Amino acid sequence: MIEVKGLTKSFGSLQVLKGIDLKVEKGEVVSIVGPSGAGKTTLLQIMGTLDNPDSGSIVINGTDIRTLNQKKLAAFRNQHIGFVFQFHQLLPEFTALENVMIPAFIAGKHGKDTKTRAEELLGFMGLGERMNHKPNELSGGEKQRVAVARALMNNPAVVFADEPSGSLDSKNKQELHQLFFDLRDKFGQTFVIVTHDEELARLTDRTIQMRDGLIIQPAQTEIITPEAENNDKNEQVND
Ligand SMILES: Nc1ncnc2c1ncn2[C@@H]1O[C@H](COP(=O)(O)OP(=O)(O)OP(=O)(O)O)[C@@H](O)[C@H]1O
Numbered sequence: 001m002i003e004v005k006g007l008t009k010s011f012g013s014l015q016v017l018k019g020i021d022l023k024v025e026k027g028e029v030v031s032i033v034g035p036s037g038a039g040k041t042t043l044l045q046i047m048g049t050l051d052n053p054d055s056g057s058i059v060i061n062g063t064d065i066r067t068l069n070q071k072k073l074a075a076f077r078n079q080h081i082g083f084v085f086q087f088h089q090l091l092p093e094f095t096a097l098e099n100v101m102i103p104a105f106i107a108g109k110h111g112k113d114t115k116t117r118a119e120e121l122l123g124f125m126g127l128g129e130r131m132n133h134k135p136n137e138l139s140g141g142e143k144q145r146v147a148v149a150r151a152l153m154n155n156p157a158v159v160f161a162d163e164p165s166g167s168l169d170s171k172n173k174q175e176l177h178q179l180f181f182d183l184r185d186k187f188g189q190t191f192v193i194v195t196h197d198e199e200l201a202r203l204t205d206r207t208i209q210m211r212d213g214l215i216i217q218p219a220q221t222e223i224i225t226p227e228a229e230n231n232d233k234n235e236q237v238n239d
C-alpha cells in the first residue's frame with residue numbers, strides 16, 4: 001500500500017529526515033508520535049506528495065510517486081490521497097456539502113453521483129442536517145468532520161492526518177477518533193495520523209515513534225494490557 005525507503009530531507013544545513021523506512025498496509029490505522037521538531041509533519045508532507053525528499057523512494061498503491069511530473073503528481077494526489085490538518089481548512093464561502101464536493105470537481109466530476117456521494121459521506125459523519133451550512137455556522141468538531149468527509153470524497157488509498165484532533169475539546173476529539181476507526185471498519189480506509197494525543201496513539205494498530213529525523217521503534221505494536229498497567233501502578237506504589 002505505502003512503502004517508503006531511505007527518505008532524507010534537509011532544510012539548509014538542518015537535516016530533518018535522516019533515512020526513513022516505513023510500510024503501511026491497506027486498512028491499517030498508524031500513528032506517528034514524537035517530540036516537537038522530530039520531523040513528523042515533514043515526513044507526512046513528503047509522503048503526501050506536498051513536498052519533495054532529497055533522496056529515497058515512496059510507492060503508494062504501486063506508483064513510485066517520484067517518477068511523476070508536477071501535473072501527474074497533482075492528479076495522483078487528488079485521486080489517491082486525502083488530507084486532514086489540525087485546522088480544518090474549509091473554504092468559508094462554500095457550504096459543508098460544497099466543500100466536500102470540491103475534490104471531485106477538481107477531478108472533473110460534476111455529475112449527480114458526486115452530490116450523492118458527498119451527502120452520503122456527510123450523513124455517515126452525522127452531519128446530514130448540517131450540510132447546507134457554511135463553516136462559520138458549524139462547531140469545531142463539525143468542521144473537522146466535514147474536513148474528513150472532504151478527504152474521503154475521491155475514495156483515496158490513504159488519508160494523512162496531521163494532529164487532526166489538536167484543536168478539539170475532549171468530547172469532539174473522542175468522536176473524531178471513533179470516526180477514524182468506524183471508517184476503517186466499514187470501508188477499509190487506511191490512515192496515517194501524526195498526533196500528540198497518547199489516547200489516540202494507543203488506539204491505533206501501530207505507533208511509529210520518531211526522534212531527530214529517525215524512526216526509533218519500527219513496526220512494533222504496543223499492546224498495553226490492563227495487567228501491565230496494574231503492574232506499573234503496583235511498582236510505583238512499592239517504590
Ligand atoms: N520549510 C522549512 N524550512 C526550514 N525548516 C523547516 C521547514 N519545515 C520544518 N522545518 C524544521 O524541520 C524540523 C522538523 O519540523 P517538523 O514540522 O517536521 O516537526 P514536527 O515533528 O512536525 O514537530 P511538531 O510536533 O512541533 O509539529 C524543525 O526543526 C523545523 O523547524
Ligand SMILES: [Mg+2]
Nearest residue numbers: 040041042162
Ligand atoms: Mg508537526
